Amino acid sequence: MKFNIGLVIVFLTLSCSDTNHDENMDKSKIDENTIIRIQKGKELAMKAGNELMANLTLAIAEKGTVNALEFCATKAIDLTDSISNELGAYLRRVSDKNRNLNNAANAQELSYILKAKKTLNSGGDVKPQLTQVGTKSIGYYPIITNSLCMQCHGDPSTEIEEETLRRIDSLYRDDKARGYDVNELRGIWVVEMSHE
Numbered sequence: 001m002k003f004n005i006g007l008v009i010v011f012l013t014l015s016c017s018d019t020n021h022d023e024n025m026d027k028s029k030i031d032e033n034t035i036i037r038i039q040k041g042k043e044l045a046m047k048a049g050n051e052l053m054a055n056l057t058l059a060i061a062e063k064g065t066v067n068a069l070e071f072c073a074t075k076a077i078d079l080t081d082s083i084s085n086e087l088g089a090y091l092r093r094v095s096d097k098n099r100n101l102n103n104a105a106n107a108q109e110l111s112y113i114l115k116a117k118k119t120l121n122s123g124g125d126v127k128p129q130l131t132q133v134g135t136k137s138i139g140y141y142p143i144i145t146n147s148l149c150m151q152c153h154g155d156p157s158t159e160i161e162e163e164t165l166r167r168i169d170s171l172y173r174d175d176k177a178r179g180y181d182v183n184e185l186r187g188i189w190v191v192e193m194s195h196e
Contacts, residue, residue: 041139045189048083048091052076065151072130073171077102095187101179109190112140117185122133141189145180153180
């Protein structure tokens, strides 16, 4: 399926990688250094997300959704690693309903994901979380679905085209990343930053 480039630009702006929920945090309850680290992590996640979305957009524009799946399967993790090195932080995307086994959330990440889903389901805004581990800060930033995400992550019987679904099944035997609706938590960006 080919997409209108205007829609693809909207996808970049409002993509599954949107991390704009930290402005709602109660900043009176946290110190200034934590606020700065949360903001830095958000900026890093957004840079990585924008780079991934630019590459995904190009794949969609060239050959449609099936080509985008090829990109996700073969290049997304390597590109994220490259971006991590460039930005001087360790970034990755994880989910409780992962498509790629390498993107499965660990226990701490899963705890945040489950709380975030509960917050979204009750109509609240999901806020990022920052934890300190030794000399590092680890930030969790929500990835919220929009209508364009549904072409690969929506209802398989109504939103994912048959050719796309066949390709997902052939690339990812244990795929759990389907059945989403708009404005659901698809996963999170995990941003690990060293203290300066």
